[in-house]
Amino acid sequence: MARKPTLSPSRITTFLACPSKYLWTYVDPRGKWYLRAKSYYSFGTTLHKVLERFHDEGDQGVTTVGDALRIYEESWIDAGFASAEEMQEAYGEGKEIVQSVVNDAIAKREEGVKTLAVEKLLKADLGPFELIGRVDRLDERADGTIEIIDYKSGRSSVTESQVRDDLAMACYQLLAKRLFPDRAVMATIHALRVNEKASASLSAQDLEVFEADIKQIGQTILSASVDDYSPRPKPLCEGCDFLALCKKDPRFE
Ligand code: SF4
Known part of the structure; x- marks a missing residue:
């Protein structure tokens, strides 16, 4: 079946x-050739990884803020940043986020969550x-x-x-x-x-x-048909990875 x-x-x-x-x-499948790395995806993926490891009960290696910061360092993804300065700034901000969020999570555990x-x-x-x-x-x-x-x-x-x-x-x-x-x-x-x-x-x-x-x-x-997928200009187009592809379509006007 x-x-x-x-x-x-x-x-x-x-x-x-x-x-x-x-x-x-x-x-x-042509769409994948137009996808660009984005700093906010890299940043988000790193933070998700740290919190996933911290909250995974089976992962006994990550139980303190220090452990979480070690995982943060190991998991850092540097794709998509416009410059080394921008990446350093994001890296520092991420460290502060990890400290604050993990401290908060430790307090929640003590409340029985x-x-x-x-x-x-x-x-x-x-x-x-x-x-x-x-x-x-x-x-x-x-x-x-x-x-x-x-x-x-x-x-x-x-x-x-x-x-x-x-x-x-x-x-x-x-x-x-x-x-x-x-x-x-x-x-x-x-x-x-x-x-x-x-x-x-x-x-x-x-x-x-x-x-x-x-x-x-x-x-x-x-049940969408080819016509349902027709590209139509909209505010979202600005900054969309697929703009070059849609512009090739005569219906995009
Ligand atoms: S460029 Fe505009 S129409 Fe094309 S996929 Fe992006 S948002 Fe949609």
Whole structure:
């Protein structure tokens, strides 16, 4: 039996932002030749790696701020920075972030918060496709609530309403609720740069409506035709890696 197609929050948000971008990112292999390394991806990947190792219960080598800083140094990715100065500045900022976030995490452990999983792939069968999502961290709070934590390294602020309206966070809640049907589930975005967090929890009714919406969007994506992928100029085009490709298309005007 053929495997069902899979859709992730990244795929869905990319399609909603620009179907052509979806085409070049996920469907047409020519797109990969146009992708450029970006400093914010390198920076974010390094921070994610440190926090993944710190919160992984099976990784006994990373339990203190000193250990986390050692992993930070080992995991540093220098791709995408415009100059050595820019990289040094980011490196120093990242060190401060690691210190502050890890100190905060140590305090949370003392409050009885348990990390259940890191970099966990969640899945749910939604009929014509499988919804998948990799969560940065899944915690169990002292009262039994399951908390999904998503790290954002580029953001300098976050609010409850932003978490509530975030498509990826709603997908993660839907997926986590399938895994823990009897538990309260909440989602948190952790803006690492400022060590700020905001959380929101969708009600059972909200999740039901969201599931119906996401099924409909998923079907639109899966049945997209060549015309649906037509490039159309939009504010997002400025700075998009695929602009040169889209400009070759006579429909891009
Ligand atoms: S250049 Fe514009 S139309 Fe083309 S993929 Fe990027 S955002 Fe979409």
